Amino acid sequence: MTSLTRQCLRMLAVATMVVAVAATADAQQVVKIGLLATLEGPFAAGGQDGMRGAELAVKERNGMVAGKKIEIIKASSDAKPDVAVNATRKLVEQDKVDIMVGPLSGSEGIAVKNYSKSQPSITFINGSSGAQATTLQDPSPNFFRFNTEGAQWMVGLGEYAFKDKGYKKMALIAEDYAFPYSQVQGFMTEYCKLGGHVTHKAWVPLGGKDYSSVIAKLPADVDALLVVLGGADAVNFLTQYEQAGGNKPMVGGSITVDQTVLNFKGKRRESLLGTPSAGPMADSYDGAEWKKFVADYKANFKDGFPSPSLFAYVYYINMKAALDGLDAVKGDLSGGQAKYREALKNLKLQTPTGVVTLDENRQAIGTTFVTEVAKAADGGFYNKVVKVVPNVNQRLGMSKADFDKVGLGSRDVPNCP
Amino acid sequence: MSASQWRKAMNAGAGRTAWPRTAPSTAPRASVAAPVAAAATDGARWLRWVGARVRARHVLVLAAVLIYPLFATPFFTFQVGAQSLALGLIALSLTFLAGYGGMVSLAQMTVAGIAGYMYAIFATSGTDISLKWPWWLAVLLALIVATVCGTLIGWFSVRTEGIYTIMITLAIGVAFFYLVQQNYSLFNGFQGFQSVKAPTVLGVEVRDPVLFYYLALFWALAGYFGVQYVLRAPFGVALQGIRDNPRRMAALGFDVTAHRVAAYAVAGLIAAVGGILMVWYNGLVSPGSVGTSWLINILVIAVLGGMRHPIGPFIGAVVFVLLQNFAVDLVDRERFNLLIGGVFLIIVLFSPDGILGWWAGGVARLRARSAQGRLGRRVEV
Numbered sequence: 001m002t003s004l005t006r007q008c009l010r011m012l013a014v015a016t017m018v019v020a021v022a023a024t025a026d027a028q029q030v031v032k033i034g035l036l037a038t039l040e041g042p043f044a045a046g047g048q049d050g051m052r053g054a055e056l057a058v059k060e061r062n063g064m065v066a067g068k069k070i071e072i073i074k075a076s077s078d079a080k081p082d083v084a085v086n087a088t089r090k091l092v093e094q095d096k097v098d099i100m101v102g103p104l105s106g107s108e109g110i111a112v113k114n115y116s117k118s119q120p121s122i123t124f125i126n127g128s129s130g131a132q133a134t135t136l137q138d139p140s141p142n143f144f145r146f147n148t149e150g151a152q153w154m155v156g157l158g159e160y161a162f163k164d165k166g167y168k169k170m171a172l173i174a175e176d177y178a179f180p181y182s183q184v185q186g187f188m189t190e191y192c193k194l195g196g197h198v199t200h201k202a203w204v205p206l207g208g209k210d211y212s213s214v215i216a217k218l219p220a221d222v223d224a225l226l227v228v229l230g231g232a233d234a235v236n237f238l239t240q241y242e243q244a245g246g247n248k249p250m251v252g253g254s255i256t257v258d259q260t261v262l263n264f265k266g267k268r269r270e271s272l273l274g275t276p277s278a279g280p281m282a283d284s285y286d287g288a289e290w291k292k293f294v295a296d297y298k299a300n301f302k303d304g305f306p307s308p309s310l311f312a313y314v315y316y317i318n319m320k321a322a323l324d325g326l327d328a329v330k331g332d333l334s335g336g337q338a339k340y341r342e343a344l345k346n347l348k349l350q351t352p353t354g355v356v357t358l359d360e361n362r363q364a365i366g367t368t369f370v371t372e373v374a375k376a377a378d379g380g381f382y383n384k385v386v387k388v389v390p391n392v393n394q395r396l397g398m399s400k401a402d403f404d405k406v407g408l409g410s411r412d413v414p415n416c417p
Numbered sequence: 418m419s420a421s422q423w424r425k426a427m428n429a430g431a432g433r434t435a436w437p438r439t440a441p442s443t444a445p446r447a448s449v450a451a452p453v454a455a456a457a458t459d460g461a462r463w464l465r466w467v468g469a470r471v472r473a474r475h476v477l478v479l480a481a482v483l484i485y486p487l488f489a490t491p492f493f494t495f496q497v498g499a500q501s502l503a504l505g506l507i508a509l510s511l512t513f514l515a516g517y518g519g520m521v522s523l524a525q526m527t528v529a530g531i532a533g534y535m536y537a538i539f540a541t542s543g544t545d546i547s548l549k550w551p552w553w554l555a556v557l558l559a560l561i562v563a564t565v566c567g568t569l570i571g572w573f574s575v576r577t578e579g580i581y582t583i584m585i586t587l588a589i590g591v592a593f594f595y596l597v598q599q600n601y602s603l604f605n606g607f608q609g610f611q612s613v614k615a616p617t618v619l620g621v622e623v624r625d626p627v628l629f630y631y632l633a634l635f636w637a638l639a640g641y642f643g644v645q646y647v648l649r650a651p652f653g654v655a656l657q658g659i660r661d662n663p664r665r666m667a668a669l670g671f672d673v674t675a676h677r678v679a680a681y682a683v684a685g686l687i688a689a690v691g692g693i694l695m696v697w698y699n700g701l702v703s704p705g706s707v708g709t710s711w712l713i714n715i716l717v718i719a720v721l722g723g724m725r726h727p728i729g730p731f732i733g734a735v736v737f738v739l740l741q742n743f744a745v746d747l748v749d750r751e752r753f754n755l756l757i758g759g760v761f762l763i764i765v766l767f768s769p770d771g772i773l774g775w776w777a778g779g780v781a782r783l784r785a786r787s788a789q790g791r792l793g794r795r796v797e798v
Contacts, residue, residue, distance in 0.1 A: 040754060074745070075745055076745060076753070078705075078710070079705075080703065080705030080706070080708070081609075081611070081699075081701055081703055081705065082699040082701060082703070082705065082706055083705070085699065085700075085701075086496060086500075086741075086742070089492065089495075089496055090492065090496065090742050093490065093491060093492035093496070094490070094492045094493075094496075094742075107607070107608050107609070107611070107703060110608075110611050111611060111700075111701055114543075114611060114612050114700065114701075115700075137543075138543070138612075176599070176601075176606065176607075177606060177607035177608070178607065178608055205598075205599050206598075206607065411601075
């Protein structure tokens with residue numbers, strides 16, 4: 001009897017608590033934000049770091065915007081577009097999120113953008129996906145991207161290679177899919193305009209191991225190689241190039257000269273010094289905002305990377321944009337989020353690397369860093385910032401008509417043999 | 418020897434518990450039993466035939482799946498319901514091959530993927546490669562190409578047995594994955610086909626959640642009853658005979674290879690229909706849709722549900738889709754795959770016949786208990 005009474009009381013207490021919690025939550029009003037990144041598959045580590053970046057943006061505001069509590073609901077994909085859309089659909093239709101942040105990779109981004117058209121009352125903000133087509137072809141009115149993409153990340157590098165380095169003729173080795181196409185377009189648009197020539201293009205499969213046939217075909221009369229491979233592939237290529245007796249200097253893409261390349265132990269290690277590359281961020285950038293961001297990241301995530309990855313940084317700025325936009329409208333998401341979207345469009349987003357604004361396709365106009373491999377005091381290699389290019393837009397400085405004439409980057413576009 | 422006798426003999430011979438055929442006599446018969454009393458015309462005989470087979474649970478399940486969209490949210494109708502039916506259809510083709518033909522093929526998702534890719538190529542998508550032909554022509558061509566490919570895969574692999582069949586079909590599946598990932602002129606490489614248009618019939622897009630659910634349901638039922646029919650037909654009976662003792666069947670004069678290749682053709686058609694449904698469901702097809710993980714997922718769905726009955730893959734698909742969607746809510750977000758793997762492990766460890774094995778075991782235990790009760794207390798249950 002007593003035990004039964006006690007049990008009843010306990011249940012009653014729990015019920016009251018649940019009601020109380022629900023009531024306070026209601027009174028405070030909650031804004032639900034869906035957060036999608038890849039926690040499985042090839043980019044699992046990157047996706048996890050992306051989530052850290054997004055969490056950091058929420059923590060900076062102590063989880064509150066304009067008196068409303070921010071509730072983050074996470075979901076995962078494995079870098080496949082169909083999985084990303086399923087996860088997004090669950091967040092939007094089942095968990096009823098108000099704002100969606102994600103996904104991580106290029107083809108996922110295109111798929112989620114297409115899905116966003118069927119949900120006009122929800123606002124979608126990109127995670128870290130960087131396909132050009134997402135906002136250039138058939139853009140969606142409720143999909144926003146506050147990060148620059150693959151082609152924009154290479155702006156400034158073509159000029160640096162041509163003028164500062166004096167490379168007049170180059171050969172290209174890149175992986176055969178959309179992201180390297182964009183990167184090559186970003187580089188060549190500028191490089192060709194200045195009068196440079198890319199005389200040979202080798203497109204290799206993603207994750208290839210054997211580069212001997214590619215290396216054998218490289219022309220001898222070029223000044224340098226443009227290598228747009230992922231870090232691990234780049235090391236493979238470098239080792240084999242060295243064994244084949246190659247001695248041309250290298251220019252890298254945004255994900256080429258990473259830690260695996262910087263820790264390369266081959267005989268040509270010293271020749272890596274001075275290798276230029278470009279990207280949306282640089283570890284060694286000495287802006288005060290950037291240093292604060294890195295310090296915050298380190299303080300908040302003991303299990304994180306030694307320094308925030310590209311994914312953490314890009315998720316951070318997109319989540320920050322979502323929250324800054326909410327703050328600007330005082331948390332008002334009424335009227336199919338019309339005011340909120342207007343605020344996002346006009347947002348001057350303060351990021352650790354400078355101000356980001358949006359163009360008419362809701363794509364970021366932001367800063368690109370040109371870096372060069374340098375030797376630190378302790379003998380380790382790092383990427384030193386040599387040039388900061390502000391206000392890089394998605395049409396790479398061209399007018400709409402000029403850009404449309406060229407079209408999106410592909411195997412043969414652009415071309416200047 | 419009639420087909421059903423054959424089947425019974427085969428099931429007994431294989432040491433399996435026969436799928437419960439005799440319902441308790443007090444269970445309500447289907448309403449269709451009433452007109453059986455009418456004159457013994459063809460129609461009446463047919464009705465009697467149906468009445469003898471339809472059980473209360475069949476009517477209940479059919480009614481439940483029919484009215485499901487009226488109660489479910491669009492999310493549950495589309496992402497859980499329709500996706501389960503489409504995936505179940507692809508897994509059904511594997512259940513047919515493995516459960517009744519004794520051939521475990523990992524390439525069934527590849528066949529579905531071929532259908533999806535062919536539809537994307539012939540019909541309209543966001544890529545210039547697509548030929549923009551009318552949807553019905555695209556569907557027809559996609560089904561034909563995929564079925565032919567499925568048959569060819571069968572023709573390649575029937576000469577092998579057991580683990581070697583798994584190896585060769587896995588090799589074919591992985592080869593197709595790399596082909597579509599690296600070929601740009603036909604398959605658009607890494608990106609695949611985005612914004613593949615589902616057909617619009619009479620002004621309504623087929624991807625509308627409720628409409629698509631009923632479309633998937635129709636084809637799932639067609640696949641289910643089709644397989645049931647084939648299994649009772651002489652071909653299906655011979656196939657099960659070949660599964661249990663190919664040498665003996667060969668000695669009896671059956672062409673073992675021809676029967677197996679024909680089974681692959683049937684399975685290929687079922688998988689192709691599932692593949693078309695999947696490409697409409699996703700609105701895209703990319704190398705990821707035919708990657709190794711999906712080849713194995715189809716096997717997981719089939720094994721999870723149980724291979725002893727054609728309903729198994731659909732049950733497996735529902736469990737699979739629910740886990741994929743909601744495991745992330747139950748445990749730590751970064752660890753949800755642990756839960757999915759754990760559930761699969763538990764089901765396979767404790768019931769080698771999947772969820773259907775649990776069902777059959779439960780029914781058998783209940784019956785045993787009720788029989789005991791009847792003996793002891795003379796109480797009708």
